[in-house]
Amino acid sequence: MTSRTWLYLAWFAAWQICAIPLYRAEWKGSVIAAGLYRASEEDRRFYADGPVYSVLHTAQQFVPIGGSALFITPTIDPEGWYLEGKFKYYMWPRRLLLVPAARLRQERTMPDTDGIVLFDPRGQLADVVAFLDGLPALTKVHELSLGRTYQAIYLKRH
Amino acid sequence: MASAGIAVALVVLIGAGLVVLVALTRLAARLRRPDARNDLEYWVGRQSRAREPAPLPWTAMVVLTFVAGTGAVSLQMLLYSVAGLRFGVGTIAIPWLGALIAIAGLPHARRTAVAMVSAPASVSRSSRQNSIALCLTALIALQIAYAMFFALSFSIRGWDSWEFWFMKARILFTHRALTPDFPPGPSFADYPLHMPLAVSWLYAAAGSVQDRAAKVLYVLQFAGLLIAFNGLVRSMTSRMHALFFTALLSSVPVLVIQGAGLPPGVDGFGLYEWDQVGYSDLTLSLCFLLAGGLVCVAFETKHAVCLYWAAFFCGVGAWTKNEGLVFACLGASAMVWAARRRIVFGRELIALAAIILVFILPWSLYKSLLHVSSDYMRDTRARMNVGAFRNVPIVLSGLGSRFLKATGPINLWFYLYASTVILNRRRLRSSPALVVDFLVVSQLMVYLCVFVMSPQEIRWSVSTTMSRVILHVAPLGLLAAAVHAFEWGTPGGGWREDQVAAAE
Numbered sequence: 264m265t266s267r268t269w270l271y272l273a274w275f276a277a278w279q280i281c282a283i284p285l286y287r288a289e290w291k292g293s294v295i296a297a298g299l300y301r302a303s304e305e306d307r308r309f310y311a312d313g314p315v316y317s318v319l320h321t322a323q324q325f326v327p328i329g330g331s332a333l334f335i336t337p338t339i340d341p342e343g344w345y346l347e348g349k350f351k352y353y354m355w356p357r358r359l360l361l362v363p364a365a366r367l368r369q370e371r372t373m374p375d376t377d378g379i380v381l382f383d384p385r386g387q388l389a390d391v392v393a394f395l396d397g398l399p400a401l402t403k404v405h406e407l408s409l410g411r412t413y414q415a416i417y418l419k420r421h
Numbered sequence: 422m423a424s425a426g427i428a429v430a431l432v433v434l435i436g437a438g439l440v441v442l443v444a445l446t447r448l449a450a451r452l453r454r455p456d457a458r459n460d461l462e463y464w465v466g467r468q469s470r471a472r473e474p475a476p477l478p479w480t481a482m483v484v485l486t487f488v489a490g491t492g493a494v495s496l497q498m499l500l501y502s503v504a505g506l507r508f509g510v511g512t513i514a515i516p517w518l519g520a521l522i523a524i525a526g527l528p529h530a531r532r533t534a535v536a537m538v539s540a541p542a543s544v545s546r547s548s549r550q551n552s553i554a555l556c557l558t559a560l561i562a563l564q565i566a567y568a569m570f571f572a573l574s575f576s577i578r579g580w581d582s583w584e585f586w587f588m589k590a591r592i593l594f595t596h597r598a599l600t601p602d603f604p605p606g607p608s609f610a611d612y613p614l615h616m617p618l619a620v621s622w623l624y625a626a627a628g629s630v631q632d633r634a635a636k637v638l639y640v641l642q643f644a645g646l647l648i649a650f651n652g653l654v655r656s657m658t659s660r661m662h663a664l665f666f667t668a669l670l671s672s673v674p675v676l677v678i679q680g681a682g683l684p685p686g687v688d689g690f691g692l693y694e695w696d697q698v699g700y701s702d703l704t705l706s707l708c709f710l711l712a713g714g715l716v717c718v719a720f721e722t723k724h725a726v727c728l729y730w731a732a733f734f735c736g737v738g739a740w741t742k743n744e745g746l747v748f749a750c751l752g753a754s755a756m757v758w759a760a761r762r763r764i765v766f767g768r769e770l771i772a773l774a775a776i777i778l779v780f781i782l783p784w785s786l787y788k789s790l791l792h793v794s795s796d797y798m799r800d801t802r803a804r805m806n807v808g809a810f811r812n813v814p815i816v817l818s819g820l821g822s823r824f825l826k827a828t829g830p831i832n833l834w835f836y837l838y839a840s841t842v843i844l845n846r847r848r849l850r851s852s853p854a855l856v857v858d859f860l861v862v863s864q865l866m867v868y869l870c871v872f873v874m875s876p877q878e879i880r881w882s883v884s885t886t887m888s889r890v891i892l893h894v895a896p897l898g899l900l901a902a903a904v905h906a907f908e909w910g911t912p913g914g915g916w917r918e919d920q921v922a923a924a925e
Contacts, residue, residue: 296571
């Protein structure tokens, strides 16, 4: 073999060694995809969206198309944005307004919307839940605790 | 039913792309007719008798038609919206079908279309070469298979996909038009609509919002990028050399993240760098590869038609993301360079500029009419002060960490690129890859300047976007590396596959 061939071989070996984390992740991904091979669309969505899926799915049923909802998260940035993007996408054409829990605690007032979606990934919003539970204008139509994740949907009483 | 609709939509894209490329080739032939030395009629008009191979393998040509198709159909949808028409399957597909029938009926156009998908003559190889080629092909095929399997297992998971790319596609599909109230809706209203319109075309053909199935567009772009890369490198070097570099490209993590996605929790990558299927960076990277690669092929083979196709992909790039505007300007400079090297006539530069502008002007005018501007363009003068230079070390360290970290999102790309340039330094000035070096380095320099003046929080901006902007030029850079490595290792340099075969 020529020196050029050896050089190519060395490059290829080095490249493949550095790609090991990628291949490992691909293997993990393939196992997950194989597990979803015969799964329903709902299971696939649950895998992609995690616990957000169940509250989204329910909110889509309760908030009317063309209506609006308030979305309450513990933080704005970056996790709040991340969740807001996902909620906005799946809730469209319903309008979604993001309100961080801190602002709600401070102002104790809310914009007028058809419903309120609360998603709390780390169990930090017990006081906000108590506040919303105490509002006579609202009815809680959905509530779910999955580990530390808490989610709820409130609708305006008519 | 939805899958059948999406299959039809993809066939229409390829048909539309074929029409566009045939039209560009005929335009080139018409403009170049007085040039006896470099007459395109030779291969587009009398292909069957002359037996002159097309500039690229047929596999790469299929990718070119596919990307040209997404660009042309999305532009058609924009123009329909401006004209007040709602887009549907029939209204979009029928004009292309008519054009294909016209091509079939016109002898010159038909010969051009056939010539485009005629593969170059195969070259005999030893059995050892065959087994190595088989291993490399298997590695590339495995990566494509993974992309197909994983990406199509569930719907979109990347932030930018929800926030605007797929969100815009969803809104466009619902209205079946670009309504005047559209830009203020989702974020990043100034971003061009190539991919949202292409995705909404798939939705229109499927009859509903099928975001999981629409991801096939990105998987095909991933596969197309590898195939086109292989074809471009092969047309300038040899089959084995092209396969070797394509195998390396197939395992660049950021490419896999954008074309297939990975499960969360991969060590060593930045924030959200695990599944970005549905972003437009892969599309932009593919446009840059096609445009830059075709310019390089034109420099190597003197096939002027490649510059016409390159101009088209420069335009599609500018219609994909705003970063493409910079590349379109750089591509135009490369075409002036080509005119200086007598690959095209000076008068053809006007035609090449017009091809690029076909994609840039409609969206620019639409944005200016609706007063939509970019965050990056707002208060530029206020941000160009001494304070902005405080960002320089942050930006450079962000770039350095991506370039120098071996197990990071671009693997050993930077080391390979830099080492091949150094190895080929003696032939650098005469190398056709010099034009690609110019495009890659200039584009990266512009990105660095934009980062320094970024209105966003700089650390956040660098951590979330640096890998993606490097992806824009990574395949093109690897193409230059492949050509440099080939020239360095070949006595005399610059031998293409057909020349190697003749020598053997």
